[in-house]
Amino acid sequence: MPELAELSSPRTPADADHIQRxxxxxxxxxxxxxxxxxAILCYGMAVVLIxxxxxxxxxxxxxxxxxxxxxxxAVGTTLCLLALLVLLKxxxxxxxxxxxxxxSRDQIELLKSGGFSDCLVLLLSALVLLVCGVVLTILSTTSMQLSPARPLASMFTSGVILLTAGSAILLCLLLYLLCTSCRRAAPRSLETGEIRVFTISGRLAGNRRLPPTSSMANLI
Known part of the structure; x- marks a missing residue:
């Protein structure tokens, strides 16, 4: 009988993604x-920052x-301490x-490369660079109005460089968090583009519509 032959047929192999998970x-x-x-992206960012x-x-x-x-x-010591902090992490x-x-999975997700701790370190680094850049820019601008000199010009240049670096790190961090949050919010079925339905006979139907008559009716 075709129904018995269908029941005795070998089952579809398990999904490779499910086995890997x-x-x-x-x-x-x-x-x-x-x-x-x-992990590679965050590790490379940490190496460049160090x-x-x-x-x-x-x-x-x-x-x-x-x-x-x-x-x-002051700024040189701050930058060296910041590099040591990222290296220590x-x-x-x-x-x-x-x-x-x-x-614990939660602790591993916190400490691994690309985890929450990397985001905190990058945020702290961006804030430190921004603060140093703002302080140097304000001091150099105020002092150059009184007595223009070459050291004050180098102070202004250093402040602009620190401001640019801090802003770039902060922007990259915001884009990274936005991309990861969008990936988490996306449904799993939309990412794979596949719909799998287990029928009563045990067979796996992928990307198919169920027949008009159900498997229970075939068994009867």
Whole structure:
């Protein structure tokens, strides 16, 4: 009978995405790598921020003189401390990941590359750069009206560079948060473009319409 033949036919293989999700749920060490593109993007941003702040801070400290020692020393020290802060976060996440001492998904989502902690570090970095840039720009503009000099011009240039860098980081962070929130809000079915329906016979019908007569009626 065709109905019995349909029932005895082999079942459709399980979905590969479903199998992969099950494997990720079973192994805690794989939770750190569920979003490789996001992790690479945030890790690359952290490396660029460390190098830029570190090199900029060293240059300001190295070029400190008696005429412009105060602001160069203050801004250079701030940039070096900011670079150390970002580096400390990356080393801390790597150490926790290697030790495998965290078994909570929420904590891993917080500490992994591309997680909430990276957003906080980037936000703090942008705010620090913006504050330093605003302070240098205001001081240089006010002082140049009284006595124009070359050190004040370099102060103004440094302030503009810090303002531009802080604004760029803040804009990139806002775009990143907007993209991730839109991806989370999008329904899963709209992303895959597939609709799967399990019939009573156990077979998987993908991208098909159900027949007019139900499987229960065929069995009867």
């Amino acid at each position: 099950n494997i990720l749920e079973e192994h805690v060490e794989l939770w750190w790598f569920q979003d490789p593109k996001k 190098l830029a702040c570190g090199i900029g801070g060293i240059i300001l400290l190295y070029s400190t003189s008696s005429r412009s020692g105060e602001w160069r020393l 990356q080393l801390l996440s790597s150490a926790i990941q290697d030790m495998n001492c965290i078994r």
